Amino acid sequence: MSTTPLDLLREKRLELGLPDPLVEQATWRRALLQGSLLGLAVVLVSIALTAMLYVRQQLLQTELARLALVEAEVQAADGRVAAARSKLKAINDVNAALEQGLVNTRSGSALMRDLQRRVPEGVQLTTVEVPASGGSLSLKGSAADPLAFARINSLQIELARSPLLVPTSVVLRKAMRSEGSDSAADKAATVVNFELMAQFRPALPPAAELTLLQELGATGMALRLQQLQAEGVLP
Secondary structure (H helix, E strand, C coil), rough: CCCCCCCCHHHHHHCCCCCCCCHHHHHHHHHHHHHHHHHHHHHHHHHHHHHHHHHHHHHHHHHHHHHHHHHHHHHHHHHHHHHHHHHHHHHHHHHHHHHHHHHCCCCHHHHHHHHHCCCCCCCCEEEEEEECCCEEEEEEEEECCCHHHHHHHHHHHHCCCCCCCHHHHHHEEEECCCCCCHHHHHHHHCEEEEEEEEEEECCCCHHHHHHHHHHHCHHHHHHHHHHHHHHHCCC
């Protein structure tokens, strides 16, 4: 028994030039299937692209979080470096102050011992001044007659020989004889008041400074200098 469906309109359809409905139906099915497959492919591609974008976004967020952590670590490290530099500067400032305060021969026992060795007989110092800048020395005193000016000149020569001072900087600022009577006794008792100025020489290296302190008999300052060198504060 034949299963082919009976086509009663075949001749009429052929006469009118109409396509076979079975062929037409198969064509539409193929087109629908192709369209469905194409749509499915587009959907799958869209899903794949969305998934890739999502994964990429997650990777970017992870990388941004890592970079933020690195930036925070760098900032923390910069803060530690800045703090360390500040602490080092403070230590260096303290060391410099110690060096100037304990080693500098422009003040303290070294200067006084050197002056004691250089003041001639008949000369008395009344004022020894070192300004805050520490670069100069001012001496005021009196010289007894007779030969008061010769005594002052001798003091100038001795000061020019001092290892603490610049030789050419020793200058007599003023010298004035005190007023007295005309008697021989009063003339013998008169003095000449004077003021001398001088410049300190530049600071010496610690080793040379130590030798100078020892030569001047400033044992306390010499011991402090040796202690600073032993502790690594000075070279």
